[in-house]
Amino acid sequence: MIEHFHESDLISVLTAQPIDRALDYKAPEGGCMTGAFVEVPLGPRKVLGVVWGAGDGGYDISKVRSVIRVLDAVPMRADMREFLSRAGGYTLTPMSAMVRLATRSPGLGDPPAMQTIYRRGTGEPDRWTDARRRVTEALDTYGGLAFTLKELAEMAGVSTSVIKGLVKQGVVAEEASPRDTAYPRLDPGESPYSLTKEQSVAAQSLTDGVATRTYGTTLLKGVTGSGKTEVYLEAVGACLAAGRQALVLLPEIALTAEFLNRVEARFGARPAEWHSGVTMTERRRAWRMVGEGGAQLVVGARSALFLPFRDLGLIVVDEEHDTSYKQEDGVLYNARDMAVLRASINGAQVVLASATPSLESWANAEAGKYRRVTLTSRFGSAVMPELRAIDMREAGLPSDRWISPTLEKAVNERVASGEQALLFLNRRGYAPVTICRACGHQIGCDNCDARLVEHRFLKRLVCHQCGESKPIPEKCPACDAVGRLAPVGPGVERLAEEVQMLFPDAKTSVLSSDVFGSARALKAEIERIADGDADIIIGTQIVAKGHNFPHLTLVGVIDADLGLQGSDLRAAERTFQLMRQVAGRAGRAEKPGTALLQTYQPAHPVIGAILSGDEEDFWKAEAAERKAAGVPPYGRMAGIVLSSTDVQEVFDIGRLLASKREPLSRIGAQVFGPAAAPIARIRGRHRVRLLVKADKAAPLQEALAAWVAQVKLPNNLRLSIDIDPQTFY
Numbered sequence: 091m092i093e094h095f096h097e098s099d100l101i102s103v104l105t106a107q108p109i110d111r112a113l114d115y116k117a118p119e120g121g122c123m124t125g126a127f128v129e130v131p132l133g134p135r136k137v138l139g140v141v142w143g144a145g146d147g148g149y150d151i152s153k154v155r156s157v158i159r160v161l162d163a164v165p166m167r168a169d170m171r172e173f174l175s176r177a178g179g180y181t182l183t184p185m186s187a188m189v190r191l192a193t194r195s196p197g198l199g200d201p202p203a204m205q206t207i208y209r210r211g212t213g214e215p216d217r218w219t220d221a222r223r224r225v226t227e228a229l230d231t232y233g234g235l236a237f238t239l240k241e242l243a244e245m246a247g248v249s250t251s252v253i254k255g256l257v258k259q260g261v262v263a264e265e266a267s268p269r270d271t272a273y274p275r276l277d278p279g280e281s282p283y284s285l286t287k288e289q290s291v292a293a294q295s296l297t298d299g300v301a302t303r304t305y306g307t308t309l310l311k312g313v314t315g316s317g318k319t320e321v322y323l324e325a326v327g328a329c330l331a332a333g334r335q336a337l338v339l340l341p342e343i344a345l346t347a348e349f350l351n352r353v354e355a356r357f358g359a360r361p362a363e364w365h366s367g368v369t370m371t372e373r374r375r376a377w378r379m380v381g382e383g384g385a386q387l388v389v390g391a392r393s394a395l396f397l398p399f400r401d402l403g404l405i406v407v408d409e410e411h412d413t414s415y416k417q418e419d420g421v422l423y424n425a426r427d428m429a430v431l432r433a434s435i436n437g438a439q440v441v442l443a444s445a446t447p448s449l450e451s452w453a454n455a456e457a458g459k460y461r462r463v464t465l466t467s468r469f470g471s472a473v474m475p476e477l478r479a480i481d482m483r484e485a486g487l488p489s490d491r492w493i494s495p496t497l498e499k500a501v502n503e504r505v506a507s508g509e510q511a512l513l514f515l516n517r518r519g520y521a522p523v524t525i526c527r528a529c530g531h532q533i534g535c536d537n538c539d540a541r542l543v544e545h546r547f548l549k550r551l552v553c554h555q556c557g558e559s560k561p562i563p564e565k566c567p568a569c570d571a572v573g574r575l576a577p578v579g580p581g582v583e584r585l586a587e588e589v590q591m592l593f594p595d596a597k598t599s600v601l602s603s604d605v606f607g608s609a610r611a612l613k614a615e616i617e618r619i620a621d622g623d624a625d626i627i628i629g630t631q632i633v634a635k636g637h638n639f640p641h642l643t644l645v646g647v648i649d650a651d652l653g654l655q656g657s658d659l660r661a662a663e664r665t666f667q668l669m670r671q672v673a674g675r676a677g678r679a680e681k682p683g684t685a686l687l688q689t690y691q692p693a694h695p696v697i698g699a700i701l702s703g704d705e706e707d708f709w710k711a712e713a714a715e716r717k718a719a720g721v722p723p724y725g726r727m728a729g730i731v732l733s734s735t736d737v738q739e740v741f742d743i744g745r746l747l748a749s750k751r752e753p754l755s756r757i758g759a760q761v762f763g764p765a766a767a768p769i770a771r772i773r774g775r776h777r778v779r780l781l782v783k784a785d786k787a788a789p790l791q792e793a794l795a796a797w798v799a800q801v802k803l804p805n806n807l808r809l810s811i812d813i814d815p816q817t818f819y
């Protein structure tokens with residue numbers, strides 16, 4: 091591979107524009123490197139691209155245009171280019187879309203800039219006010235750190251004029267600094283705790299892995315509260331000490347605050363953050379510093395995998411079973427699998443941490459592809475909660491009540507003794523269905539085959555597919571009857587009403603992503619609850635994800651059967667994981683916890699497995715069933731969704747594809763469908779699915795590519811291929 095090109099050499103550039111191939115350009119004055127970020131002319135526009143190698147020369151050289159300029163950023167490294175190519179090949183994603191993932195830095199084309207920042211000065215103010223005190227407190231909290239005017243004003247909750255006033259008096263110092271500065275050094279130091287025997291063995295195994303400087307994946311399995319985080323932070327420490335960079339992926343932004351505090355307590359400073367809640371300025375800084383080596387540790391969401399690490403030595407995927415690691419639109423990738431791919435290219439270690447691993451990871455550990463490290467007991471005096479089922483067939487509740495007398499009694503006991511109870515219901519909104527009592531009509535979305543969900547908090551009916559919403563109507567859209575529309579079934583908002591009625595004196599908090607205007611507000615509420623400022627928490631699945639509520643001793647699962655409905659091949663696995671995770675929220679500190687599962691099918695094998703706590707047995711049984719059916723992780727699958735506004739057209743093309751299955755038959759793969767997708771219409775587009783099943787070892791991607799290439803798709807038709815689909819909708 092040629093690494094440096096001279097002026098006018100023919101080079102090949104990949105852009106983020108939806109074009110299926112690299113384009114040829116002439117290298118600019120001064121030449122350029124392979125991997126350089128460049129600006130190139132494309133038609134009348136200037137677009138961003140990456141130099142991918144030598145041009146192929148198939149064009150009239152006199153017509154080839156020149157690169158406009160080389161951007162001021164570290165060129166994309168060879169390992170990143172390989173990662174993009176292989177990840178694109180695996181997910182059958184065009185390279186332009188992969189390049190887009192890797193160039194998500196705001197202001198990538200801008201020159202390094204200066205900004206004005208503010209830090210604590212030496213002066214004292216002529217007089218103190220509350221607002222002034224908040225400013226100095228904010229600055230003192232973060233030691234020597236400096237902030238922009240806007241950040242500081244926001245942190246202190248004051249107007250910018252208060253800060254300007256303090257600058258005049260020398261209380262706050264104002265200085266110019268380069269916009270993108272290195273993150274404060276983290277000190278690998280040593281754990282502030284003495285690890286238990288089991289924890290040290292686990293930590294040693296992980297740090298040994300890091301020391302090899304080669305690829306390896308470890309499944310770190312341990313019940314909630316067993317110290318998995320503590321243990322993998324040891325591996326992070328070892329990685330930093332070895333001078334390499336580390337990445338910790340978390341499934342939920344709301345979890346980062348707690349985690350950042352732990353990192354700061356452990357390593358003495360805060361790491362770089364990368365997720366949708368981070369400001370543009372910070373994102374730009376993170377992207378650049380990761381590339382220049384000015385960030386040792388990144389904590390982020392799945393897209394952090396595409397940051398330009400200089401020397402990545404460790405990737406931790408926390409709560410690795412979490413479904414949010416699968417990106418469900420645009421590029422359909424699973425961050426857990428891509429972390430393994432990236433690490434294998436970089437000679438890095440992967441730690442997959444979970445109390446309830448995905449069956450995929452469990453099977454890889456069984457097969458010896460991953461190492462397995464297990465923490466069996468909770469730290470300290472905390473013990474696993476006691477799990478019991480409540481048989482709802484015997485509860486005799488009216489149709490608009492969901493809390494059984496047994497659960498009610500348990501909640502009362504906990505609240506009376508000053509502890510917290512969590513009621514878990516994985517349904518946002520007030521009621522999942524709104525029905526007309528006169529004609530039986532159920533209100534649906536105009537654009538999708540989905541029922542509208544009443545959100546009383548927002549005073550609207552909302553489509554959970556496309557997000558469309560409308561005011562709650564007075565009369566039935568089908569029969570015009572007035573005042574006959576009624577909610578059916580519970581959502582968390584409706585459950586909150588029942589709670590209010592049953593426990594009028596308890597302080598209640600509803601934790602549901604849509605009730606909070608921002609990730610920040612949600613974060614604040616979670617912190618409030620952790621401090622004990624709520625008696626009863628009502629939550630959707632965001633509460634299942636690793637938050638630490640020390641006062642929580644009772645978890646009530648309102649509908650343990652909810653996830654068991656439906657034909658998803660992962661329904662049992664998901665229910666098992668979610669119930670175990672939710673139950674794991676109870677009794678994390680000194681007080682023992684109880685989890686009560688309300689169910690109409692107490693004899694269901696999954697409910698039985700959850701209650702018995704015998705995880706290995708559950709995995710083995712589930713694995714045997716999947717093996718027999720030849721489905722993941724013992725077989726391969728790809729989901730193909732065709733969508734179009736023209737219903738005839740989607741079915742026609744679907745049938746045409748099904749009839750031309752020869753490239754797939756050749757590798758022994760089966761094609762199912764076309765069939766209307768479970769949600770047959772989203773945003774006005776009709777959807778048709780095909781499902782491809784193949785042996786584990788079959789070269790599926792090549793065959794899929796050859797298969798779809800046979801059919802010319804009409805302009806208005808979209809085809810998406812989902813390798814290893816996680817959901818079927």
Ligand code: ADP
Binds near residue numbers: 289
């Ligand atoms: P997990 O990630 O498995 O849920 P954590 O690492 O968050 O577990 O540990 C649970 C709690 O126990 C945390 O508050 C953690 O700081 C504490 N803890 C874990 N191990 C130790 C230890 N060896 N000494 C003191 N505290 C510990």
Ligand code: ZN
Binds near residue numbers: 557
């Ligand atoms: Zn809709």
